[in-house]
Amino acid sequence: MKRGLTKRAAALLLSFLLIITLTACGSKTDNSKTNNNKAGVTEGSKDAGNKEKIVNIGMTDTLTSVNPLLMDATEILKYAVAFEFLPLVELNSKLEFQGMLASSITTKDNRNFTVNIDKNAVWSDGTPVTADDVVYTVLKLASPKLANASMALYAFEGVGDDGFVKEGATEIKGVKAIDDKTVQFTTKYDMALTTFENTYGRYILTVPKHILKDVPEDQLASYSWFNAPTVVNGPYKIANVDLQHYVSYEANDKYFKGAPKINKLNIKIVTAAQLLTGLQSGEIDFVQQTTGGILQEDYKGVEGLSNVTVNYGAPVxxxxxxxxxxxxxxxxxxxxxxxxxxxxxxxxxxxxxxxxxxxxxxxxxxxxxxxxxxxxxxxxxxxxxxxxxxxxxxxxxxxxxxxxxxxxxxxxxxxxxxxxxxxxxxxxxxxxxxxxxxxxxxxxxxxxxxxxxxxxxxxxxxxxxxxxxxxxxxxxxxxxxxxxxxxxxxxxxxxxxxxxxxxxxxxxxxxxxxxxxxxxxxxSAMGAVNKRLVNATPDVYGSFINVNEWDVTE
The missing domain is CATH 3.10.105.10 (Dipeptide-binding Protein; Domain 3)
Structure with missing residues (x-):
């Protein structure tokens, strides 16, 4: 049998199952007691005179990190980090791959994959996002010093069967910048385009080489800069984080797809049992199916809330x-x-x-x-x-x-x-x-x-x-x-x-x-959204693609 992506399935299986089992229907996640007013989380204001727009997303699993170089493929880490550092592509609600940092990904032979970076993509400091940023990111993801075994990078030419390059490597044979806006990935064996897009396109979250290039490789895993990054390519940047309780974001007004309409965004990490009361009180505005598991026994209660719209996701x-x-x-x-x-x-x-x-x-x-x-x-x-x-x-x-x-x-x-x-x-x-x-x-x-x-x-x-x-x-x-x-x-x-x-x-x-x-x-799991939030639909896939277009009406 040809060497496929079986290692990734085995390595990530527990983390995937932890997400699904702890957040899907009937699961009672028992996080530590959570105070929704922990320092750092800005509550939504009910004062009509306050023009600051704040939205709270309820999630029911804790984070291990907000460092994209430590991506473990869990849904909560992926979305929490992708607000700042875009994936190449993302799945929308129609299960179509939609360009995020990339404008397109193509292949002619199921071995060589061409990633075209959006020509308008820029970092929040005005520096263009380039192919070199993507290559740098993949090289660090494959570093034995960061020891991130979850990305299955062994699929690419020049990466060892353990998923890592040799210590001190400065390039990867199978990941090359063709020009400023084009990257070519070359695999060791046949791979469907959808497999490339879903396995790598959705989980490689590009970081800024011009900011991080001088940071010693053995310091990147614990680099505190990722807890409040100064330069991002996504719609938001983290202002404050407590991995057990919350992540607070501020809008990136320089986002190349359009400045967010919501000034501040919070992820609130709560128990599944707290989602109903949070939605009812308005302390939680949005619950997405794979990151916030509303209890099956609470479905009727959520459906009965006058301030909430529910959406049952696709059966996945x-x-x-x-x-x-x-x-x-x-x-x-x-x-x-x-x-x-x-x-x-x-x-x-x-x-x-x-x-x-x-x-x-x-x-x-x-x-x-x-x-x-x-x-x-x-x-x-x-x-x-x-x-x-x-x-x-x-x-x-x-x-x-x-x-x-x-x-x-x-x-x-x-x-x-x-x-x-x-x-x-x-x-x-x-x-x-x-x-x-x-x-x-x-x-x-x-x-x-x-x-x-x-x-x-x-x-x-x-x-x-x-x-x-x-x-x-x-x-x-x-x-x-x-x-x-x-x-x-x-x-x-x-x-x-x-x-x-x-x-x-x-x-x-x-x-x-x-x-x-x-x-x-x-x-078919339930998602929910406060009716004051517009342009936002909770779904299994694609919920956050247009987060910069979310808005609130008071």
Whole structure:
């Protein structure tokens, strides 16, 4: 198998799952007690005579850093830093890649990628943003002294298999400035344009070489300048930060896409349980689906607020049940479990209808989703037949399968009890073990489980890294299929959406048949915005692309 992005999936998996599991429906994130009036956070004024415009964004996970060179690909860090240092591109609400710092990214051969920097892009001190800034940023991201292993830069020529360049390196063979506004990236193996854009275009946040070039490399990771940068290329710059509680921003009036209409912006880090009261009181103006997880039990309360508009995002968070196929070896038992769960009832009963049922990894939010693959219908009689066949072939029905569930996901812990009762009726015993997320990840990594459930987001435009890792001998499922391997490789050799869609239909069809995983349901999570805030729509993707155009009406 060609070396793909599997390392990034493995390295970042825990951080992704921490975000999704702690912020999605039913999760009760218990941050330290948060005082919304911590020093440094400017509250929105209700004084009509005060012309200063202030907006507060509620998020439910703490930050590890606001240094773009320490990017860990978590959503909260990405957005908190991208207000200051733009990504090359970003996904909009239509799941289209929209230029941010770059005007375009193209490839002719799925090996060489040309990034054109926006000709109008300038730093807040008036200095043009150049290709050298991008090259400098990637070189520092690949530095062994910063030791940021999360960016999967090993994909590029000149970068080691560990994701780093040699200590003291001054260039990367596969990342070159062609001219002042053009960068060429060259990969070691075939890569789809969407994979490049989603993996690198969205997460390389360019920093100013002319400001940082003389800072010793071993000091960049802890450089305090990033806590209140003087020069940025995005719409805002940090004025004050407390990683556990808030980030306060001031507008960059020199932003090349247009000066922000909001003078001051705050990220308020609160518990999920505080979002409803914050929205109700007006202390929180905006909650985006992947960074602020409104509790499922609070949905009706938020919908009833007269000062708030809600928006249910596209279904992207998959409540996945993974099998350890090296333990549950009889495919008939895995199939019986799929037939034996009434997934539509899970959506209607536990998700208030805010979700959908699919087989495989792709939801209707993905451009590669094929509706011709009809989800397996609930059929307890078929399930019983399969169990009977498996028992006749030697499967021990008296031994319960060990089913591990995240204790922090209160919605699915209830659903797991329902699933257990349903499967008991068809002759399959489950022993539900509710454990914290760290324990769940340990069980997953050591394959010390029969089944495990966790919320997982497969990027709709770029599911390749996750699927490629999960459906492998090294992945959680321990499942490998040559047909799937070939189809995944084929997705990286083309930029034709129709061809990629065809390959994912092959993959999801094989998953439906062999059942290394089950999609219990795909969640459509709630976002919310105060009605005083205009030009702002909370969505899974694209919420902050136009943050400079947000405005308030009092």
């Amino acid at each position: 968070t998959n409540q996945s049940i993974f099998f350890n196929t090296t333990a549950v070896t009889d495919v008939r038992i895995r199939q019986a479990i799929l037939y034996g769960i009434d997934r539509n009832k899970l959506v209607s009963g536990f998700m208030n209808g805010k979700g959908e049922v699919v087989d495989g990894f792709l939801s209707s939010a993905s451009p590669f989703y094929d509706a011709s693959l009809t989800p397996t219908a609930y059929d307890p009689d078929k399930a019983k037949e399969l169990v009977k066949e498996a028992v006749s072939a030697g499967w021990d029905s008296s031994k319960p399968l060990q089913f591990y569930v995240n204790s922090g996901d209160t919605t699915f812990t209830q659903a797991a009890d329902y699933i257990t009762a349903s499967l008991a009726d068809i002759g399959i015993k489950l022993q539900v073990n509710t454990v914290d997320l760290a324990t769940l990840m340990s069980k997953a990594g050591s394959k010390d489980f029969d089944l495990m459930a966790v919320q997982y987001t497969y990027a709709p435009v770029d599911p390749y890294p996750d699927v490629n890792w999960l459906l492998s001998a090294d992945g959680w499922t321990g499942y490998a299929n040559s047909k799937i391997t070939d189809a995944l490789a084929a997705t990286q050799k083309t930029s034709d959406a129709g061809e990629i869609k065809k390959q994912y239909l092959t993959i999801d069809s094989a998953v439906q048949q062999d059942v290394p995983m089950i999609s219990a349901y795909v969640i």
